[in-house]
Amino acid sequence: MTRPLEPLALPGHGRSFADYQPQHFQWSLSDGVGTVTLNRPERKNPLTFESYAELRDLFRDLTYAEDVRVVVLRGEGGNFCSGGDVFEIIGPLVGADMPSLLRFTRMTGDLVKAMRGCPQPIVSAVDGICVGAGAILAMASDLRLGTPGTRTAFLFTRVGLAGCDMGACAILPRLIGQGRASELLFTGRTMSAEEGLAWGFFNALHAPEEVHAQALNLAAELASGPTFAHAMTKKMLHQEWAMGVDEAIEAEAQAQAICMLTRDYTRAYEAFAHKLKPQFEGD
16 A cells, blocks of 8 residues: 655745734735735835845745745735836936846846746736836736726836836736737737736726735635646746747656545545545645
8 A cells, every 4th residue: 555645844934924023014814815015105006125135035935935825916005016116126226337226127027927826826906107117016916806996007108117027028928919918018008907807817806995805715616626736727827928839748747647646636536436525635
């Protein structure tokens, strides 16, 4: 009889985020769903040097989380995020030397890498203003729920910058198509919520007073599922961008074989055999 494989405890793994207390945004954790709330509503929740770095570190560290299965990202006060703070980021960058500028742009890109690299699905609840780096945060999420009043703009060209910011030229065309992405990135114009839904940027639209709750409901549904398999799905969705079809099929064969070694796979089979709902535990 084959003995079930036991998990191996490694130093640095199995970190709990129950007591995590960030300085530059809010964090809460309930039933495996962690919620990040950008909380500068008087300025429509702009990002600062410090919040960029702290968000990057959080999403990097979530790789080792033992109690976070899904992340919800939202803004406080009826808006998602107004991008980089004009006075705390854009102003100080004017006149900075090239090494300083490159350190900053690499840091912002590292935030997107961390969001794409963490195993947890990220659900963004997007209301009101979602522009600049805020639009990038929504774009880098795995699922996006908007409201009829959501206004999304990749407005980098409006401030004399290129549209190729934080992975926008790689990720946005895959979400909404090359032509639509090109228009938004060249012009910086606002994408309406209806356009975002029709083009596939938003998965659904909800009333402003409901969008956060709907995001939590979706996150709870995902958190109750096979989270190891969800992490594998997220990884393959990202990695297969750079693969041919044959390589992707082989990679998926290997990924699926790995998932078949999980206890959740066995739990699902046994529940099905007994006509019960499977109770997934993420291992």
